[in-house]
Amino acid sequence: AQSVTQPDIHITVSEGASLELRCNYSYGATPYLFWYVQSPGQGLQLLLKYFSGDTLVQGIKGFEAEFKRSQSSFNLRKPSVHWSDAAEYFCAVGLNAGKSTFGDGTTLTVKP
Amino acid sequence: SQTIHQWPATLVQPVGSPLSLECTVEGTSNPNLYWYRQAAGRGLQLLFYSVGIGQISSEVPQNLSASRPQDRQFILSSKKLLLSDSGFYLCAWSAPGAGGTQQFFGPGTRLTVL
Numbered sequence: 001a002q003s004v005t006q007p008d009i010h011i012t013v014s015e016g017a018s019l020e021l022r023c024n025y026s027y028g029a030t031p032y033l034f035w036y037v038q039s040p041g042q043g044l045q046l047l048l049k050y051f052s053g054d055t056l057v058q059g060i061k062g063f064e065a066e067f068k069r070s071q072s073s074f075n076l077r078k079p080s081v082h083w084s085d086a087a088e089y090f091c092a093v094g095l096n097a098g099k100s101t102f103g104d105g106t107t108l109t110v111k112p
Numbered sequence: 113s114q115t116i117h118q119w120p121a122t123l124v125q126p127v128g129s130p131l132s133l134e135c136t137v138e139g140t141s142n143p144n145l146y147w148y149r150q151a152a153g154r155g156l157q158l159l160f161y162s163v164g165i166g167q168i169s170s171e172v173p174q175n176l177s178a179s180r181p182q183d184r185q186f187i188l189s190s191k192k193l194l195l196s197d198s199g200f201y202l203c204a205w206s207a208p209g210a211g212g213t214q215q216f217f218g219p220g221t222r223l224t225v226l
Contacts (some may be wrong), residue, residue, distance in 0.1 A: 006179075032213075034214055036217075041200075041220070041222070042220065043217035043218050043219045043220050044156075044202070044204075044215075044217040045203055045213050045217070046215075046216075049214055076159040090155065090156065094214070095212065097147075097207035098144040098158060098161075098207070098208075098209075098215065099144075099146070099158065099161055100119050102153035102155050104154060104157060105154075105155050110159060
């Protein structure tokens with residue numbers, strides 16, 4: 001069965017520092033991969049997605065992610081974090097009929 | 113453009129009372145629709161999804177039910193709420209057809225069962 005693992009429950013970085021959020025997946029076929037962001041008390045917003053092609057994908061708000069098939073990973077990165085990036089981040093694998101399996105999320109805290 | 117609405121935004125209900133949460137989508141036809149629950153500090157649990165009117169698939173056995181009376185309306189219900197039903201409920205839609213499409217989420221409903 002498909003699964004998504006986000007090993008880091010909580011990450012704290014200083015404003016201006018670089019960020020990497022880890023995501024590993026288990027899926028039998030070529031995956032559709034997503035990163036979503038959720039601000040407190042809000043719904044989820046798509047940051048970026050990978051369907052095929054270039055393994056480095058660019059998203060909104062300066063985020064990027066790299067698909068590494070050999071490592072079954074899809075890590076999210078940002079070179080310089082802003083205080084407004086503090087939120088919860090979810091990695092997801094897209095399945096049939098539009099369904100997705102989500103990881104448990106990583107909460108990002110940004111120190112001033 | 114497409115929009116998704118959920119109401120109410122917050123709800124406090126006593127144990128044993130009924131529940132009805134509504135979700136509507138505008139600007140698209142025949143969407144796939146989803147109900148998720150997010151417990152405090154946890155990820156998203158898919159509760160129900162629907163690929164068309166009257167077509168509901170339940171992902172986990174529970175105290176809740178879902179209905180899709182119209183193409184762009186998705187309702188989450190319970191006859192008798194339990195304490196464990198507390199959480200943040202998110203409705204989402206995706207384009208119809210094959211898998212792998214992104215989902216678009218509503219603003220959510222915070223349900224507290226006392």
